[in-house]
Amino acid sequence: MTDEEILARIEEHFPGAVVEVPQALDFTIVLRAERLLEVATYLRDELGLDYLISVTSVDRGDEFEVVYHLGTMTDQAGYLVLKVRVLRPSAEVPSLTPLWRGAEFQEDEVYDLMGIRFTGHPNLRRIMMWEGYEGHPLRKDFRPPYPIETDRLIAQSYAESENP
Amino acid sequence: MLKTRTITLNLGPQHPSTHGVFRMVLTMDGETIVDLKPIFGYLHRGMEKLAETRTYLQNMPLTDRMDYICAMTNNLAYAITVEKLAGLEVPERAEYIRVIMAEFTRVVNHLVAIGALLNDLGAFFTPMLYCLRERERILDLFEMTCGARMTCNYLRFGGVAADLPEEFVPQAREVVAGLYYWVDDLERLLTTNEILLARLQGIGILPRELAINCSVTGPTLRASGVPYDVRRAAPYSIYDRFDFKIPTLDEGDCYARYLIRLAEIRQSLHIIEQALDHLPPGEVQAKVPRLLRPPVGDAYARIESPKGELGFYLVSDGGISPYRFHVRAPTLINLTVLPDLVRGLRIPDLVAIIGSIDIVMGEIDR
Amino acid sequence: MAFVSDLFVNSWNWIAVQLARFLPPWAAELVMMFAGVVVLIAFLLFMVMLLTLLERKVVARIADRIGPNRVGPFGILQPLADTLKLIIKENTEPAQADHWVFRLAPAVAVTAALMPYAVIPLGRGMVGTDINVGVLYVVSISSLTVIAILMAGWGGCNKYSLLGGMRAVAQMFSFEVPLALCLASVVLLTGSLSLVSITEAQRELWLVLVQPVGFLLYLLCGIAEANRSPFDIPEAESELVAGYHTEYSGVRFAFFFMAEYINMFTVSAMATIMFLGGWRGPFVDQLPVLSVVYFLLKVHFLVFLMFWFRATFPRLRIDQLLSLSWKVLLPIALANLMLTALADKVAHRAGLSRMASAGLLLGSNLVLAGVAIATLYLVYERRRAPSLSRRYEIHWH
Numbered sequence: 001m002t003d004e005e006i007l008a009r010i011e012e013h014f015p016g017a018v019v020e021v022p023q024a025l026d027f028t029i030v031l032r033a034e035r036l037l038e039v040a041t042y043l044r045d046e047l048g049l050d051y052l053i054s055v056t057s058v059d060r061g062d063e064f065e066v067v068y069h070l071g072t073m074t075d076q077a078g079y080l081v082l083k084v085r086v087l088r089p090s091a092e093v094p095s096l097t098p099l100w101r102g103a104e105f106q107e108d109e110v111y112d113l114m115g116i117r118f119t120g121h122p123n124l125r126r127i128m129m130w131e132g133y134e135g136h137p138l139r140k141d142f143r144p145p146y147p148i149e150t151d152r153l154i155a156q157s158y159a160e161s162e163n164p
Numbered sequence: 165m166l167k168t169r170t171i172t173l174n175l176g177p178q179h180p181s182t183h184g185v186f187r188m189v190l191t192m193d194g195e196t197i198v199d200l201k202p203i204f205g206y207l208h209r210g211m212e213k214l215a216e217t218r219t220y221l222q223n224m225p226l227t228d229r230m231d232y233i234c235a236m237t238n239n240l241a242y243a244i245t246v247e248k249l250a251g252l253e254v255p256e257r258a259e260y261i262r263v264i265m266a267e268f269t270r271v272v273n274h275l276v277a278i279g280a281l282l283n284d285l286g287a288f289f290t291p292m293l294y295c296l297r298e299r300e301r302i303l304d305l306f307e308m309t310c311g312a313r314m315t316c317n318y319l320r321f322g323g324v325a326a327d328l329p330e331e332f333v334p335q336a337r338e339v340v341a342g343l344y345y346w347v348d349d350l351e352r353l354l355t356t357n358e359i360l361l362a363r364l365q366g367i368g369i370l371p372r373e374l375a376i377n378c379s380v381t382g383p384t385l386r387a388s389g390v391p392y393d394v395r396r397a398a399p400y401s402i403y404d405r406f407d408f409k410i411p412t413l414d415e416g417d418c419y420a421r422y423l424i425r426l427a428e429i430r431q432s433l434h435i436i437e438q439a440l441d442h443l444p445p446g447e448v449q450a451k452v453p454r455l456l457r458p459p460v461g462d463a464y465a466r467i468e469s470p471k472g473e474l475g476f477y478l479v480s481d482g483g484i485s486p487y488r489f490h491v492r493a494p495t496l497i498n499l500t501v502l503p504d505l506v507r508g509l510r511i512p513d514l515v516a517i518i519g520s521i522d523i524v525m526g527e528i529d530r
Numbered sequence: 531m532a533f534v535s536d537l538f539v540n541s542w543n544w545i546a547v548q549l550a551r552f553l554p555p556w557a558a559e560l561v562m563m564f565a566g567v568v569v570l571i572a573f574l575l576f577m578v579m580l581l582t583l584l585e586r587k588v589v590a591r592i593a594d595r596i597g598p599n600r601v602g603p604f605g606i607l608q609p610l611a612d613t614l615k616l617i618i619k620e621n622t623e624p625a626q627a628d629h630w631v632f633r634l635a636p637a638v639a640v641t642a643a644l645m646p647y648a649v650i651p652l653g654r655g656m657v658g659t660d661i662n663v664g665v666l667y668v669v670s671i672s673s674l675t676v677i678a679i680l681m682a683g684w685g686g687c688n689k690y691s692l693l694g695g696m697r698a699v700a701q702m703f704s705f706e707v708p709l710a711l712c713l714a715s716v717v718l719l720t721g722s723l724s725l726v727s728i729t730e731a732q733r734e735l736w737l738v739l740v741q742p743v744g745f746l747l748y749l750l751c752g753i754a755e756a757n758r759s760p761f762d763i764p765e766a767e768s769e770l771v772a773g774y775h776t777e778y779s780g781v782r783f784a785f786f787f788m789a790e791y792i793n794m795f796t797v798s799a800m801a802t803i804m805f806l807g808g809w810r811g812p813f814v815d816q817l818p819v820l821s822v823v824y825f826l827l828k829v830h831f832l833v834f835l836m837f838w839f840r841a842t843f844p845r846l847r848i849d850q851l852l853s854l855s856w857k858v859l860l861p862i863a864l865a866n867l868m869l870t871a872l873a874d875k876v877a878h879r880a881g882l883s884r885m886a887s888a889g890l891l892l893g894s895n896l897v898l899a900g901v902a903i904a905t906l907y908l909v910y911e912r913r914r915a916p917s918l919s920r921r922y923e924i925h926w927h
Contacts, residue, residue, distance in 0.1 A: 023462045
């Protein structure tokens with residue numbers, strides 16, 4: 001099944017769920033956060049995308065992007081990128097762990113490092129940092145307790161010297 | 165009426181058989197495991213954050229240090245992702261070299277995995293050292309090519325850092341021939357050992373459905389009967405040119421995972437032989453600006469690393485360093501199934517299961 | 531020449547005579563007794579050092595390494611360096627430990643390990659005291675070790691120690707039974723419990739030749755008793771860190787270490803005495819000093835076997851180990867005892883010559899071995915039957 005067919009099926013079954021289909025290297029569908037769970041269930045059960053490859057997140061300033069890669073283990077298909085955008089203050093996304101248990105640790109990681117809460121996750125916890133740690137390191141406004149700027153300076157001086 | 169109660173046992177972070185600093189909180193009824201809670205993060209170095217402050221090329225050595233047993237495949241996954249993001253081409257010869265290195269890395273990893281598994285089972289270092297001895301021969305090849313044995317930092321965007329030295333090909337052929345012989349030798353020592361069978365067969369059975377649901381990949385998945393291998397499902401680099409087979413087993417227990425690794429070593433050697441036969445002359449590095457500024461966008465690319473599907477997700481804002489650098493670490497996700505596998509078994513079985521899943525904490529915690 | 535031919539016994543007697551010149555007889559005897567104890571302990575400590583070095587060298591060679599080679603020529607001073615290191619290390623003690631139990635355990639372990647040597651003949655005429663219940667004494671003393679291990683496991687206030695201690699108790703109790711039964715069939719044949727008489731009884735024929743099954747069973751149980759691989763589960767490194775001695779360091783750890791090696795030596799020595807003719811060997815009667823050499827050679831051969839197993843085999847699981855003991859070794863040992871008694875009686879009644887009765891015993895033993903292997907094979911296959919669907923067939927895609 002091609003990517004366009006999948007998109008057509010989603011739009012047919014869940015009108016209004018697709019926010020945008022941006023131009024990207026991989027075929028990407030941006031979904032409404034509140035519709036994510038039902039669309040994902042449909043994709044898994046009806047369209048055979050049974051393999052949740054990865055869950056990650058990007059800090060886009062005002063909003064967070066949670067990125068899912070969906071694939072299949074049964075035939076030689078590629079994968080589909082699902083994105084969900086949430087505003088920074090609320091930062092809540094339905095968890096996919098009830099569908100794919102493989103999402104459990106990855107959602108934990110996103111929660112730990114980016115601070116996005118996953119509703120419906122059975123055991124949301126910090127897995128990389130320790131309990132009680134302040135802040136979420138992967139956010140762009142995170143200030144680490146050490147002068148990370150030096151790294152940036154090194155990178156810039158490298159840029160100036162090596163690439164005239 | 166005797167009162168019994170469960171005890172909580174902290175296995176790790178410092179423990180001989182947790183392959184690094186991994187902690188498991190076990191709830192035990194006597195020696196039987198009632199529940200297990202994995203706790204990671206002791207080796208968390210903040211790589212994903214660190215990578216955002218360094219240039220694309222400066223991040224290459226970082227990837228070496230994720231799964232420190234297979235630096236070459238980590239390099240490969242990262243290079244492929246950046247090439248996809250920046251739209252770079254790779255010369256033919258460099259592709260062959262990459263395949264040779266990646267498959268040698270697979271052999272190295274499986275040797276270490278089998279050795280560590282046997283060590284966990286209590287075979288006092290002998291099989292481990294046999295495996296490490298053979299691994300040394302491959303590391304010699306790495307050293308000859310890029311100067312480093314474990315943290316290779318060999319691949320570059322659009323090619324590799326240096327061409328193979330002249331004596332590489334004959335020596336690689338020798339190593340491959342030796343390994344074929346030696347794997348048979350190892351099988352004679354281990355595969356039908358009665359104690360090994362008693363310890364591994366029927367232990368930690370991972371059902372096919374659970375494996376798929378938990379996104380388990382790599383040998384652990386194939387031992388549960390799913391013929392999924394990224395090299396076949398979505399060929400990257402030039403894997404579509406080689407003749408190789410994907411082994412699977414239906415049993416899904418520790419012994420099946422052990423057998424899969426042995427079979428994969430042989431297949432990797434077969435691929436290396438073909439690559440050495442067809443190694444074309446030519447350039448090994450495409451013209452790529454020293455300081456890469458990929459266009460704005462995001463890309464995900466994946467390879468079949470020895471431990472499973474290793475993917476990088478990179479977001480570029482057009483600058484000199486990645487805006488977001490994410491690693492899909494196979495062993496972290498493979499560990500999802502650990503509590504299900506060990507419930508009702510004993511500590512020795514737990515140790516065997518961890519050994520057979522083949523984890524490395526550098527990659528889990530990053 | 532006569533003096534040299536039995537060097538050790540003669541020098542011992544000479545010292546005793548010299549002492550008796552200027553000491554009252556009771557004092558001389560007392561001094562000699564203490565001297566005997568000191569000499570025995572020194573000999574055993576030397577053996578422990580030798581065994582640690584040998585073990586490291588043998589295992590290293592099997593694993594295709596060189597082994598210790600830094601301290602002294604070929605690393606022969608390595609044990610000294612290790613000892614020194616252990617002695618100057620701090621004796622740590624957990625704050626929560628049961629202090630007296632914790633401190634006593636190493637001493638109990640070493641004492642229990644040393645005591646059997648009071649009755650073990652190391653050569654012709656070289657035995658502490660020849661008591662007439664030697665076998666019984668050795669078996670009962672060596673089960674004292676388990677108390678030390680339990681004390682260590684409990685006293686350390688560590689769950690790994692406790693698990694190790696529990697495992698040790700279960701394992702040692704289970705293996706003591708078949709072990710004692712194997713020794714019983716030897717006692718039946720030699721008609722004595724004294725280790726000296728048992729050695730004497732093997733003047734013509736080593737008992738391993740009429741009791742091969744008993745010998746193998748004894749060796750298995752002995753390895754388990756000494757907690758050696760593949761039965762080293764009480765201190766399984768990859769599971770329980772260090773088992774019952776997790777919390778020990780310095781000299782206290784050295785004590786456990788010593789006890790383990792002495793136990794290994796004891797098991798081998800007992801196997802040598804009971805089945806391999808003890809110190810007997812060619813020309814021993816003409817040149818008695820050879821007896822020590824023969825004894826040590828045989829013991830070291832068995833010890834080498836243990837090293838070999840350790841370097842080769844993975845470890846069994848505790849439940850597999852216990853079922854091996856109760857379901858396999860114990861029935862075979864019982865059958866062996868009964869069959870031996872029967873064959874011995876038949877041989878006596880029929881008035882067979884020594885050689886013929888030995889042949890009868892050997893024959894019955896071999897039949898037992900065959901039946902046991904066949905039964906095991908059948909039972910094992912049937913037990914595996916439900917899992918026969920697991921054929922481990924690789925599918926290629």
